[in-house]
Amino acid sequence: MTMSRRSLGLAALSGLAAPALARAQSSAPWPQAQPIRFIVPFAPGGTTDIIARIVTGEMSRRIGQAILVDNRPGAGATLGTGQVARAAPDGYTLVLSVISAMVVGKVLYGERVTWDPDRDFAHIAMVMSTPYLILVRPDLPIRTLAELVAEARRRPDALSYGSAGIGSMPHLVMTRFLAAAGITMTHVPYRGAAQIATDIAGGVLPMMVDSLTAASANIRNGALRPLAHSWPERIPAFPDIPTFRELGFEGLVVDGWSGIAAPARTPRPILERLATATKEALEAPDVVRRYAETATAPGRLFLDDAQRFVREELAVWTPIIRASGATLD
Secondary structure, X not given: OOOOHHHHHHHHHHHHHHHHXXXXXXXXXXXXXXXXXXXXXXXXXXXXXXXXXXXXXXXXXXXXXXXXXXXXXXXHHHHHHHHHHOOOOOOXXXXXXXXXXXXXXXXXXXHHOOOOOOOOEEEEEEEEEEOEEEEEOXXXXXXOHHHHHXXXXXXXXXXXXXXXXXXXXXXXXHHHHHHXXXXXXXXXXXXXXXXXXXXXXXXXXXXXXXXXXHHHHHHHOOOOEEEEEOOOOOEOOEOOOOEXXXXXXXXXXXXXXXXXXXXXXXXHHHHHHHHHHHHHHHOOXXXXXXXXXXXXXXXXXXXXXXXXXXXXXXXXXXXXXHHHOOOOO
């Protein structure tokens, strides 16, 4: 193959231009250099994942840069979360911070989690809040929590339930409930909640524990029957579902929160711009509508308040998780 002198000249200019372009991109002010990677530490398809995509879509329009969702499930949501703890603090890597990873996973996985929820992250915003529920297949002759307890006592370990993985918040909620009720069941861990609901519909499993955000549609269409939820008061959108507290499980109050975080030492001006974009996204009509459909409460805390909230949640939950006897085994 031969090249003309003109072609050789163009090739040389192209070779010189490529590094110059790369330098220009790397020196471009945030967020112009590249798309932002947003890690969701759950499998795709769940409602939390969908809401994360809606919120980041609105944020993207406000900051003028693409935000690309990257699903990294595994190890009780600590796997994907840890990737962000180790990322460059340049505003181009964010994570959906969740109680399953930041609090439960940090305690249960112990030394295997080498990052700290407070020290290694800059928390930008709390974006959503939801209770957890015990949900059974509608064809089961179990209509109340008392009937579930009675059946489990009659047949120890015969009943099985699905959760979004060992060390996930649904797993811990069920572990605490079983201990408080003095009963045993068989845990079937999954990598995501969407497949559990499919298996329940197919008769593979009798029940599951999930968030209201994820389960609301299946509750409304009758595919799942809720027995109780973990908020301290009844939910206006679902007033017929009792709380664990009113059914005698006083200590079983759990709030499933999610937020947005960046690696620690991310520059404050970037964090402030992201916080503003998040706040505006939560007020967008499409997000408000989606939250209402799933009975999800929007987040109200940003920056320093969000950082303090995560720190306090870790302090409150660490002794409770340890005292519950929950393990990864």
